[in-house]
Amino acid sequence: MAVLVYLEAEDSKLKKSAAELASFASALANGEKVYALTVNAANATECGAFGVDEVHVLETTEQLLSAAQTAQLIAEASKEVGAKTVVIGSSADAKYFGALVAAQLEAAYIPNVVGLPETQDGTQLFKRSVFTNKGFAFTKATTDTVVVGLAKNAFGSTPNEKPIQVVTKAATLADTTVTSEGAEKASGKATIADADIVVSAGRGLKGPENWGMVEELADVLGAATACSKPVSDMGWRPHGEHVGQTGKPVATNLYIAIGISGAIQHLAGINASKVKVVINNDPEAPFFKAADYGIVGDAFEVVPKLIEKLKDFKAQNA
Ligand SMILES: Cc1cc2nc3c(=O)[nH]c(=O)nc-3n(C[C@H](O)[C@H](O)[C@H](O)COP(=O)(O)OP(=O)(O)OC[C@H]3O[C@@H](n4cnc5c(N)ncnc54)[C@H](O)[C@@H]3O)c2cc1C
Structure with a gap:
């Protein structure tokens, strides 16, 4: 058939x-x-x-x-x-x-x-x-x-x-009770739903002013950015970026979690992702149990180094 x-x-x-x-x-x-x-x-x-x-x-x-x-x-x-x-x-x-x-x-x-x-x-x-x-x-x-x-x-x-x-x-469209007045994308970059790579950050980043490095890492990787629930609840990032049980589900090839503890409600939304990389300064953070690769370290030191290395790698392989 x-x-x-x-x-x-x-x-x-x-x-x-x-x-x-x-x-x-x-x-x-x-x-x-x-x-x-x-x-x-x-x-x-x-x-x-x-x-x-x-x-x-x-x-x-x-x-x-x-x-x-x-x-x-x-x-x-x-x-x-x-x-x-x-x-x-x-x-x-x-x-x-x-x-x-x-x-x-x-x-x-x-x-x-x-x-x-x-x-x-x-x-x-x-x-x-x-x-x-x-x-x-x-x-x-x-x-x-x-x-x-x-x-x-x-x-x-x-x-x-x-x-x-x-x-x-x-297309012959049926009458509908709802119509759209316009459509606006949350950002011009990759969307969480479509991206192959998602770079996500949590409360460990201390404040919205520190998201520059998250965006830069996402840019280098061609990734979408995401965040944990408290981060969007506090208005550090838009609600469209909140992932987890009560946010968007993520089933991406690579999920990089920076300063996110790995609470069960967060993991519930991202555990269909293939490879999970966790950066956290607490070796006991629960996220490490779900991680494929983990870096125990301060995000403010690790992420800039990662960006630098990735830029070098891209330049050498351009
Ligand atoms: C009904 C319900 C539904 C929920 N749904 C969701 C959901 O959909 N998504 C979601 O995310 N949460 C959800 N939550 C909230 C969830 O339980 C957690 O509270 C939340 O995920 C914690 O967010 P976080 O990891 O960013 O913050 P925290 O728990 O505060 O963790 C911050 C982490 O950053 C690390 N850190 C601190 N400083 C640094 C540094 N300098 N470098 C590196 N690491 C650092 C810490 O070691 C810690 O592990 C839900 C809760 C409930 C009750």
Whole structure:
């Protein structure tokens, strides 16, 4: 059965997650046709490099679609191409529209999926992370159609170049109870949701005036900046940067934590990250137990040295 994958776009470009989502959809399709759907993505054909056969590019002048409108576009496309499996990502937006797509298609919604399904006695079981990545559940759909939400960085991307067909058409949007008056990015830099690397800092930095070195380290690495909850509560950093159980989840390739103790509520939001580096002057800080690499030292000495070394390394390898 055909698979439809919805690829989110931002600033008229596919988001980074597109390669991973297309690769997953292609593996899931197992030789059947893979359709992609995207809105206002000028580079939509690039998903052909990851196994998509046909991409539908919907065009609209609306800056931001509501979750209900996005869900309706995905559900319609799924019916049009006859897909019984719909793959979406796990962005904050996807978490809203995923359930709405499933409701419109009378489908099961299985979010946080971490890999291809296993087949047991003829039934497909999707492994998904639960309890803020503390455990796994094996979930089966009891419906004909299933909406699968792939967890970020769970599958990776596999190049699989195909001659891609492109269908471009105007998006017909459903009436909605909410409209956006405008969209403003929190910063012009990498966003926490999309970044491969996140540099995060906590109360150990003493005050907002010391964030220059955090931003500089993030700049050198092409990373997004983040912070612990008290830091945003105190107004040292914007709320959009707060990560953890009650903030944004981070599933990045590299998470660098500077002056963050590693409280359980912080770890709950970042433990899906692949490599965790901790810089803390207290060797007993709980974060070291969760770290892949740790530096016991004063952030005000360690971070500038790290920036210097990284700059030298980049200059030598330019
Ligand atoms: C319901 C609930 C939900 C919560 N949700 C979240 C959440 O989503 N995200 C979150 O982050 N927190 C959350 N918290 C708060 C959490 O429990 C911790 O209080 C918080 O994470 C601590 O932040 P911190 O590590 O920045 O500060 P601190 O606990 O004050 O730790 C500062 C660290 O910096 C180190 N340090 C100090 N000086 C230096 C230096 N010069 N160089 C290097 N290291 C230094 C210290 O050794 C210490 O380990 C939540 C709490 C509750 C009750």
